[in-house]
Amino acid sequence: MTKKSAQNKALQELAGVAHSETTNKSVIAALKKRRQTKPSTDQLIGSILQGNITALSRAITLIESTNKNHSEQAHDVITGCLPHANKSVRIGITGVPGVGKSTFIESFGKHLSNSGKKIAVLAIDPSSSITKGSILGDKTRMEDLVKDTNVYIRPSPSGESLGGVARKTRETIILCEAAGFDTILIETVGVGQSETAVHSMVDFFLLLKLAGAGDELQGIKRGIIEMADSIAINKADGENIRSAKIAKVEFNRALHLYPKKESEWTPKVLLCSALHNKGIDTIWEMIDKYVSLTQENGYFDHRRHEQNRFWLIETIKDKLHADFFNNDVIKKELKHQIELIETQKTTPFAAADYLLNLK
Ligand SMILES: Nc1nc2c(ncn2[C@@H]2O[C@H](COP(=O)(O)OP(=O)(O)OP(=O)(O)O)[C@@H](O)[C@H]2O)c(=O)[nH]1
Ligand SMILES: [Mg+2]
Numbered sequence: 001m002t003k004k005s006a007q008n009k010a011l012q013e014l015a016g017v018a019h020s021e022t023t024n025k026s027v028i029a030a031l032k033k034r035r036q037t038k039p040s041t042d043q044l045i046g047s048i049l050q051g052n053i054t055a056l057s058r059a060i061t062l063i064e065s066t067n068k069n070h071s072e073q074a075h076d077v078i079t080g081c082l083p084h085a086n087k088s089v090r091i092g093i094t095g096v097p098g099v100g101k102s103t104f105i106e107s108f109g110k111h112l113s114n115s116g117k118k119i120a121v122l123a124i125d126p127s128s129s130i131t132k133g134s135i136l137g138d139k140t141r142m143e144d145l146v147k148d149t150n151v152y153i154r155p156s157p158s159g160e161s162l163g164g165v166a167r168k169t170r171e172t173i174i175l176c177e178a179a180g181f182d183t184i185l186i187e188t189v190g191v192g193q194s195e196t197a198v199h200s201m202v203d204f205f206l207l208l209k210l211a212g213a214g215d216e217l218q219g220i221k222r223g224i225i226e227m228a229d230s231i232a233i234n235k236a237d238g239e240n241i242r243s244a245k246i247a248k249v250e251f252n253r254a255l256h257l258y259p260k261k262e263s264e265w266t267p268k269v270l271l272c273s274a275l276h277n278k279g280i281d282t283i284w285e286m287i288d289k290y291v292s293l294t295q296e297n298g299y300f301d302h303r304r305h306e307q308n309r310f311w312l313i314e315t316i317k318d319k320l321h322a323d324f325f326n327n328d329v330i331k332k333e334l335k336h337q338i339e340l341i342e343t344q345k346t347t348p349f350a351a352a353d354y355l356l357n358l359k
Contacts, residue, residue, distance in 0.1 A: 041073055045080035051180045053152060063171045064157040078171050081178035086304070088177045089291055090184045092198040094224070095208030100234040101187050104208060104274035106142045109185065111280050113150040117183045120176035121145070123156040124165055124188040124198050152181060163318050166197040170311060173201065199227045200310050203300060204287050207231045211240055211247035226258055229267055229290060232283055236271035244271050263299040265290055333358060 039047065039055065047055030062074035095101050109119050121142075145151050154172065156165055173184055186202055188194040199205050207228040225231070231251050236244035251269045261267070268286055272279030294300040324330055337351035346354075 041076045041080065044073075044077050045178075048077070048081055048175060048179045049084055053179070056152070056175055056179045057154075059175050060154060060172050063168050063175070074171070078174055081175055085174040085177035088173075088182045088184050089204065089287070090173060090186065090202040091287060092195070092202035092205045093185060093187050093208065094189070094195045094198060094205070095234070096210075097189055099208045099210055100274045101189075101208060102142060104232075104234060104272070104280075105185055105187060106145050107274050107277045107280050108283065109142075109145045109151055110148070111277075111284060112183055113145075113148050115284075117150065118181045119151045119183045119185060120173075120181040121151065121153040121185045121187065122169055122172055122176070123154075124162070124169055124186060124194045125156040152176065152179075162193055162197060163314070166201070167311070167315065167318075170201050195224055195227065200307055203294070203303065204229050204290055206283070206287075208234045209247070209251070210235055211244040225254065229261075229263075229265060230283070230286060231255070231267065231269045232272050232279070233269065234272055234274050237273035237276050237278065241271075263290075263294050263303070264297055265293060329358060330355060 039058070044055050044059050048059060059074065059077045062070045062077065065071065065074070093101055093105065105121055109121060112119050142153065146153060154176075157168055169186065173186075176184055184202075186198050188198045195205075205227050207224060207230070209231055211233050233244045233247050233251070248269045248271060255267050255269065258267075270279060270283055270286065272283060274280070291300065294303070325334075333355055337346065337355060340346040341348055341351055
């Protein structure tokens, strides 16, 4: 086969290997067909409901796309999947860089998969626009998990605002649930606003901590501790065990200072070693107990309804915000009003009234 004729074949990598013309033709036709056929919305929904991962990934790509046609199709796919969603347990996992989130998800995911669960791993990664998505790197680190057919790992879309990523993650959860994933793990780095976003889309919020990091009682953001349904002190192995036990007592004491949760759940402090697979089963048992408790007392559904209301209002706010500030007249007038404020010809409040009335 000459170089040129090899380029005309679909199986270029087999250049030099003799093929019958018929095989090549049918392979080429099949490949071409696969490239050309874009599944219809109904086909996508049907395949997702059958648990087809290619269809799932394709639909998530539509969600992430900024193309208007894609967004419309994504919207229809989500609507079609919605009646089949909502059946999973959604778990948020947060902690500072290096605490062991990825290692934890690897061993936790493996444990769940071994007990017959189907797990989707998503991430809200505020730094992804800079690092191109750290979970992408994780995908190579989570070696075992990536190979597991019960597990689906999706990196977060990069180059997006937190609000944008959060909305897309919420929609992705719906599709994953419709595809039959019964446990959704959402990872985020506990350094900014992202944990609030994750907290408002999960049923259970797990905070990973390290012992002896000097922040047992101060320095940790009060808000995160308050959101946590459990604190797991990771790396409780080797020489760390002693300090981990001390940290456990201290966190327990700190947690008692918070008012009782609406869920009637008392947050638990546990020890684990993600690396050595210790305490992972206990963490799942605890989450299972939480789910039973909150499903019985009605909090589980109540919280999901509240979260839906929250995201409705958030989305409206985001959209109004974007529509307002992207408006050309506003852009021009805003500049002018700022000048007037600086020269003390108007106040910020009068300027705001004026600008809001322009639209
Ligand atoms: N000894 C010990 N080391 C651990 C444990 N869990 C994670 N590590 C190590 O800690 C380091 C960081 O772990 P990662 O899982 O990458 O941490 P991460 O929280 O995902 O970090 P970022 O992705 O940077 O936010 C790695 O070298 C792990 O091998 C554990 O339970 N015990
Ligand atoms: Mg990580």
